[in-house]
Amino acid sequence: MNAFRQLVRPTQQSVKFVSQRQFHAAVPVxxxxTIEATSETFAELVNKADHPVIVDFYADWCGPCKMLGPLLEKSVKANPKVTLVKLDVDNATELAGQYKIAALPTVAAFNKGEVVDQFVGMRRGPDVEDFVKKHADRA
Structure with a gap:
């Protein structure tokens, strides 16, 4: 488990949450x-996850990405059966190409390493909450 923790680079907003431990056996740690992924950690965090994962493909220069990010983080925090993985496409161009990311923000729901749903562009808060809840219910 220590090797897995070294792969995780939390975002500044999620630092306080990553340090908390969950002891309920039915809930993955x-x-x-919200976890910031790199090209090196993406497969471990997303493709090998034993629960649904929402991936936010974003870029620092993208205005809509900056508005959507907090909505996703809030929704995932309220639905603890999923994890939000953020991937800066400027630092992971190969992965962006692999998943055919053509516009930002792109949000994809992964289950057992496969993309099962996605949307492109900014969404209203209730729409984001519905998207996250729908995939949390698959856990």
């Missing part, structure tokens, strides 16, 4: 959290 990383659920309900």
């Amino acid at each position: 990383m659920t309900g959290k």
Whole structure:
């Protein structure tokens, strides 16, 4: 488990949440959290996850990404059966190409390593909450 924790680079907003431990055996340790992924950690965090994962493909220069990010983080925190993984496409161009990310923000729901749903562009808060809840219910 220590090797897994070294792969995780939490975002500044989620630092306080990553340090908290969850002791309930039925809930994976990383659920309900926001984690910043890199090209090196993406497969471990997303493709090998044993629970639904929402991936926010974003860029620092993208205005809509900056508005959508907090909505996703709030929704995932309220639905602790999923994890939010944020991937800066400027630092992971190969992964962006692999998942055919053509516009930002792109949000994809992964289950057992497969993309099962996605949307592109800014969404209203209730729409984001519905998206996250729908995939949390798959856990």
